[in-house]
Amino acid sequence: MSVSQNPSEAATSPQEREARYNPSEIEPRWQQRWAEQPELYAMEPASSNKPKYYVLEMLPYPSGQLHMGHVRNYAIGDALARYMWMQGHNVLHPMGWDAFGLPAENAAIKNNTPPREWTLSNIAAMKRQMDRLGLSYDWRNEVTTCLPDYYRWNQWFFIRMFEKGLAYRKKSKVNWCPQCATVLANEQVINGYCWRHEDQLVEQRDLEQWFLRITNYAQELLDDLGKLDGWPEKVRTMQQNWIGRSEGTEVEFDLEDSASAPEDEERERGKGTEVLPFLETSKKTGKKIAVFTTRVDTIFGATSVQLAPEHPLVKEFAASDEKLASEVTSLIEQQKKAREAGDIGEIEKHGVFTGHYAINPFSGERLPIWVANYILLDYGTGAIMSVPAHDERDYEFAKKYGLEVRIVILPRRTIDPETGKDAEPMLPYTAEDSLLINSGDFNTLGNEEAQKKMAAFAEEKGFGKATVTFRLKDWGVSRQRYWGTPIPMLYCEKDGIVPVPDDQLPVLLPDNVAITQENGSPLGRVPEFVNATCPKCGGPARRETDTMDTFVDSSWYFYRYTSAKDDKAPYDSDAIAYWFPIDQYIGGVEHAILHLIYSRFWTKMMRDLGLIKNDEPVQRLFTQGMVIKDGSKMSKSKGNVVSPDDMIARYGADATRAYALFAAPPDRDLDWQEDGVAGVSRFLSRVYRFVNRYAGYTGGAAQSTPASQALQRKLHQTIAKITIDFSGRWHFNTCIAAIMELVNTLTAAEPAIAAGEVSDAVLADTLRDLVLLLAPFAPYLSCELWEKIGGQGELLRTPWPKADESLAKEDAIEIPVQVNGKLRSVVRIAADADQDTTRDAALADEKIKAALEGKQVVKLILVPGKLVNFVVK
RNA sequence: GCCUGGAUGGCGGAAUCGGCAGACGCAGCGGACUUAAAAUCCGCAGACCGCAAGGUCGUGGGGGUUCAAGUCCCCCUCCGGGCACCA
Incomplete structure (x- = not known):
């Protein structure tokens, strides 16, 4: 049998003859129209009498490819922006590129493409993808952080901070990622691993680096978390933990003037439980060991002093004691390994007696000084008083080395009924609500009162005071990389560190720099860049060759959006006063303590420079869930990546976006199922066909037939539901489900429509509102149908439908x-x-x-x- | 270890204030249209018992409060995320 032409083709059913939903025809057409009217998505000036709404999605790194996480992020932001426009707001909805960073250098090495070229072509590609998605960005205020018109202001800020002492240089132990071949900030080290290279352990190196004094703001950053009630509790808690404020007391112990290296026998003595009796003041060396403790109330229970292996005093001790020196080296090694492996909390405790003694200023007792691998140099003072009875770690250590355990606090009201005496608590006993014993003049005090009195006592006697310690450290911003903002500083033999004068900004990043994996800044190998003139003395000066951490770029980019083309200032203060704070910021939770804490710091810094008025950049923060496929996060290594381009090609941008919103509430993880995208696409197709079928039903007065009423009821219930959700809950999955229900109701009403039981006007109104309700979720289809039903004016400026309660009411x-x-x-x-x-x-x-x-x-x-x-x- | 989010049909999820559990969608099954298929449309669909009417069970597990619990309280299990010798 041969294949013949289909004789029944001419006799296709009416439904088959109907226009088919074809997103690949509709979407490019509208893209072009939107591209031709950039004012459509433009912000209006501050003089606008509409209420302002600043909606912001986190700017992407231009890797060259959008991934589904981006699509989800932008679908949420875009729906909100479109809704706000329809609600009559003056909307600022900008986008930009976090365009500096290491991948560009890696690409340069791999493909021999200059980082700039690679980055700019990636930006062009991703912008095309965004446009295909139909995102409503105001591209006229696009920010690209790797361009001089942006990064010059990084330099400008840096100099302002330098002038205020907020940017400074110091030598310290820093995190070094061998793969990045550069230093990382503390925030960029995740459990000892590099945040960009999940398998790369971070090493510790001693380097001289630029730091920003974020710790000046530690207290305010903590306090103002209380104001951020539009932020997820989770993020606030994470920041709170990161800042890590702890109140305590710093106490100075005198160092006893004791012999040099102890004999082996004496080393053993330090391990004994005996606390040696009071020593005369004449034996003091004048040297002090500062100890930080949150439990000064237990100080009478201290039976040793423990130093971090890298404590300066340990070096001193070890200088004249070879045996100690070698043991310390091994302790340092253990600590380094544990830190690098990310399980510093799990290594076995080791320590060694130094042969030296310190004097407890409260009791006058001499305590053996030990070095231990569980003491961290960079927290507190790098030294502790060890109170085995009342601290779990000290207890574990004391048990291991046979140090004395002395109880100095007891629970309240724990009289043993048999003996009539206080029951001994289970050790270690660490409760806050307790009473002091064996503590000299402080006996019988409650622990809280004791802490206050003892701190006051220490201060009065001059050997201590109440202090606050933060876990947060200053932000190390130097990077030994090429593709970043040059740090605008000069080193002059005569004048020392000199900032580049403002009128010489920007310090341009030179092109044609050989990028290699060698250590040291690539810029250091460019003599034309390094050799400069000192602006003070006119003599030769060496230019700083490190570049800035890219988190500097993203710390203030959202200010720049309000006046991205301004070449006189980083931004326009009036515009900032109008647009800030950002009404809604949307992004992944992975930046909870990186970008989001730096941004808060930067805002406070700018405020203190007198540049802006607001204390916080972001009013409301929304953190979306991850995109999951087959049970795990989409990633190249798992091979479960779904390409947005692929989805758009197959189902259209509207279906792809709408599915991203439909499959789960936005704050939860989303399971990507392609069949689901097909389902949403089928739904859009039904809408398309239905609206087309009845587009001609217009005019006439609404007649109150039962069928009309039923339709109106469903419509107004849907409007009410979606409007309420936009106001806060953001369960767009149920919004789209509600629209599906409305369409199901409409479809079911077709026989009634055919029978003339539905008034034309009611049907027309319903279709019109249906198109409007769909606009935030499926903008292409909505615009297409809006035109089809003869909608007047721009859809985006058409008022959002209002729910009529009386019509929505069931009878x-x-x-x-x-x-x-x-x-x-x-x-x-x-x-x-x-x-x-x-x-x-x-x-x-x-x-x-x-x-x-x-x-x-x-x-x-x-x-x-x-x-x-x-x-x- | 501490903090946090979660666990509901075969699957994604819904139930916003303690009041019909499973909306909406996917996959599945049956039917219409078609020579056939695709597309589309209509219908069925938590589990168990029953021809049916109907009944029993059911929101990770155990207890409790209540006329009524996915929802509130107590205890436990598992999964995800964050923090972790921070003195």
Whole structure:
């Protein structure tokens, strides 16, 4: 049998002849139209009398490819922006590129493409993808951080900070990632691993680096978390932990003037439990060991002093004690390994007695000084008093080395009923609510009171004071890389560190720099860059060759959006005053303590420079969930990546975006199922065909037929539901489900429409509002259909439909009727039926009659409009 | 270890204030249209018992409060995320 032409083609059914939803035809057409009217998505000036709304999504790194996480992020932001426009706001919805960073250098090495070229072509590609998605960005204020018109202001800020002492240079132990071949900030080290290279352990190196004094703001950053009630609790807690404020007391212990290296026998003595008696002041060396403790109330229980292996005093001790030196080296090694492996909390505790003693200023006792691998140099003072009875770590250590355990606090009211004496607590005993014993003049005090009195005592006697310690460290911003903002500093033999004068900014990043994996800044190998003139003395100067951490770029980019083209200032203060704070910021939770803490710091710094008025950049923060496929996060290494381009090609941008919103509430993880995208696409297709089919139904007065009323009811219920959700809950998945229900209702009403039971005007209104409701979620289709039904004016500026409560109201409702809490029947009654009517209707029901047969009703629960429950015996 | 989010049909999820558990969608099954298929449309669909009417069970597990619990309280299990010798 040969294949022949289809004879029935001419006789296709009316539905087959209907226009087919074809996103690959609709979407490019509208893209072009939107591209031709950039004012469509433009912000209006501050003089606008509309309420402002600044909606911001985190700017991407231009890797060259959008991934589904981006699509989800932008779909959420875009829906909100479009809704806000329709609600009559002046919307700022900008986008930009976090365009400096290491991948560009790696690409340069791999493909021999200059970083700038690689980055700019990636930006062009991703911008095309964004445009295909139909995102409503105001590209006129695009920010690209790798361009001099942006990074010059990084340099400008840096110099302002230098002038204020907020940017400074110091030598210190820093995190070094061998793969990045550069230093990392503390925030960029995740459990000892590099934040960009999940398998790369970070090393510690001693380097001289630039730091920003974020610790000046530690307290304010902490306090103001309280103001951020539009932020997820989770993020606030994470920042709070990161800042890590702890209140305590710093106490100075005198160093005893003791012998040099101890004999082996004496080394053993330090391990003994005996705390040696009071020593005269004449034996003091004048040297002090500062110790930080949050539990000064337990200081009489201290039985040793423990130093971090890298504590300067340890170096001193070790200088004249070879045996100690070698043991310390091994302790340092252990600590380094543990830190690098990210399990510093799990290594076995090791320590060694130094042969030296310190004097407890409260008790006058001499305590052996030990070095231990669990003491961190960079927290507190790098030294602790060890109180084994009341600290878990000290207890573990003391047990191992046989140090004395002395109880100095007891729980309140724990008299042993048999002996009539205080019961000994289980050790280590660390409770806050306790009483002091064996503590000299401080006996019987409650621990909280004791802490206050002891701190005051220490201060009075001059050997200590109450202090606050933060875990947060200053932000190391130097990077030994090429593709970043040059740090605008000069080193002059005569004048020392000199900032580049403002009128010489920007310090341009030179092109044609050989990028290699060698250590040291690539810029250091460019003599034209390095050799400069000192602006003070006119003599030769060397230029700083490190560049800035790229988190500097993203710390203030959202200010630049309000006046991205300004070449006189980083931004326009009036515009900032109008637009800030950002009304809604949307992004992944992975930046909770990186970008989001730096940004808060930067804002406070700018405020203190007198540049802006606001204390915080972001009013409301939303952190979306991850995109999951087959049970794990989409990633190249897992091979479960779904390409947005692929989805768009197959189902269209509208379906792809709408699915990203439909499959889960935005704050939860989203399971990507391609069949689901197909389902959403089918839904859009139904809408398309339905609206086209009835686009001609217009005009006339609304007639109040039952079918019309039913349609209006569903419509206004849908409007109300979606409007409420936009106001805060953001469960767009149920919004889209509600629109699907509305469309199902419309489809089911087709016979009634055909029978003329639905008034044309009502049908027309319903279609019109349906198109408007769909606009935030499927903008292409909405615009197409808006035109089809003869919508006047720009869809984006058309007011969002208003729910009419009286139309939304049901006139008859179904009430569940229970007997003893079990559902037995459902009765249909008028929505405004009173209690008696409701009860009578329930009693009249046959099934209820049967269920109540022979029983005695002891109680009647009647919740108006909700339910009836007969409690029977 | 501490903090946090979660666990609901075969799957994604819904139930916003303690009041009909499973909206909406996917996959599945049956039917219409078609020579056939695709597309589309209509219908069924938590589990178990039953021809049916109907009944019993059911929101990770155990207890409790209540006329009524996915929802509130107590205890526990598992999964995800964050922090972790921070003195």
